[in-house]
Amino acid sequence: MAIVLGPNRYGKAEVRLVRVTRTTASEHELCDLNVSVSLSGDLARTHLVGDNANVVPTDTMRSVVFAFAQDEPLPAIEEFGLRLARHFVGAYRSIDTARVRILEYPWVRIPATNGPHPHAWTRASGARYAGVVHGPTGTEVCAGLEDVTVLKSTGSEFHGFMTDRYTTLRPTDDRILATSVWARWRHRGVAADWDESFAAARDTMLRTFAETHSLALQQTLYAMGEAVLAEQEGLVEVRMVLPNKHHFLVDLSPFGQENEGEVYHAADRPYGVIEGTVLRDSAPAASAELPWG
Known part of the structure; x- marks a missing residue:
C-alpha cells in the first residue's frame, strides 16, 4: 500500500500589527490587527526530502504584512487581506493559493475636557473579522464579528x-x-x-x-x-x-x-x-x- 503526501499548507500565524496614522501632530488614528497568512502550492519536496527551494520563509510573510501596512491610509481589513493574498500568489512561482485571516480590535477615544482625546484610546469589546482566499479557482471574501x-x-x-x-x-x-x-x-x-x-x-x-x-x-x-x-x-x-x-x-x-x-x-x-x-x-x-x- 502506497503512502503519499496529502493536502498541506504552512504560514505565519497571528502577526500583531498596530498602525498609527498621524493625521496632524496631535490628531491620530489607530488600527490594531492580528494577521495570519497561510500558503500552499508546489511544496511537496520540502515535506518529502527537505528541499526548501520553493519555500517562502514565514519570516518573509511577517515582513510583507508589516511592509504593506505602510500604505496610506490603511484600507478596510477585507481589502488589506486581498492585497496580501494577491501579492503572495503573484510574487512567488511555487505558491498557487494564499489564505489570509485578519482580526481588527476596536479602540475608542477616551473622553477629555474638550471632547474625545485626539491620541488616547480605550480598548472596546468584540472584534471585526476578514477572511480571504486567492487561488487557481478564484478569489473569495468573508467578513464577520x-x-x-x-x-x-x-x-x-x-x-x-x-x-x-x-x-x-x-x-x-x-x-x-x-x-x-x-x-x-x-x-x-x-x-x-x-x-x-x-x-x-x-x-x-x-x-x-x-x-x-x-x-x-x-x-x-x-x-x-x-x-x-x-x-x-x-x-x-x-x-x-x-x-x-x-x-x-x-x-x-x-x-x-x-x-x-x-x-x-x-x-x-x-x-x-x-x-x-x-x-x-x-x-x-x-x-x-x-x-x-
Whole structure:
C-alpha cells in the first residue's frame, strides 16, 4: 500500500500589527490587527526530502504584512487581506493559493475636557473579522464579528422541549437571553464598500437580536442571519455560533425572600452552544479554502 503526501499548507500565524496614522501632530488614528497568512502550492519536496527551494520563509510573510501596512491610509481589513493574498500568489512561482485571516480590535477615544482625546484610546469589546482566499479557482471574501456579548432581560422563552427521566430543566416563558456572537458572512464578489457592509450587517444582527421575541436561541440565530441577507444582496451566506450564556434565577426562599426575576446567577460553564448557517438557496458553494475563522 502506497503512502503519499496529502493536502498541506504552512504560514505565519497571528502577526500583531498596530498602525498609527498621524493625521496632524496631535490628531491620530489607530488600527490594531492580528494577521495570519497561510500558503500552499508546489511544496511537496520540502515535506518529502527537505528541499526548501520553493519555500517562502514565514519570516518573509511577517515582513510583507508589516511592509504593506505602510500604505496610506490603511484600507478596510477585507481589502488589506486581498492585497496580501494577491501579492503572495503573484510574487512567488511555487505558491498557487494564499489564505489570509485578519482580526481588527476596536479602540475608542477616551473622553477629555474638550471632547474625545485626539491620541488616547480605550480598548472596546468584540472584534471585526476578514477572511480571504486567492487561488487557481478564484478569489473569495468573508467578513464577520466575534466576542460581541449581548443580553436581553426579557422577551425570551424556552418550553415545549423533549423530556425524559434525565430532564431537570423547567420550562419558562420569561428568561434572560445572553450570548457572545461569533458570526461570518460571505460576499458574492470581491468589490464592495467593506466598511459600510460590515457596519450594516453588525447593526442588523444586533437589532434583530433585540427585537425578536425568542422562543429558542436557534430561532434568534435564524432571524439574525435572515435579516442580514434580506438587507444586503451582496451577501450569500451567514454562519453563526451562539453560546448560551445561562442566567439562572436564584432561589432565595431559604432566606425568607421572594425573587421575582431580580437576582440571577450568571453561570460560565457548562453552556449550550447553538450553531447554524443561513444562506440563499441559489448561493454557490464556498471554496473549501475560504478561512471562516
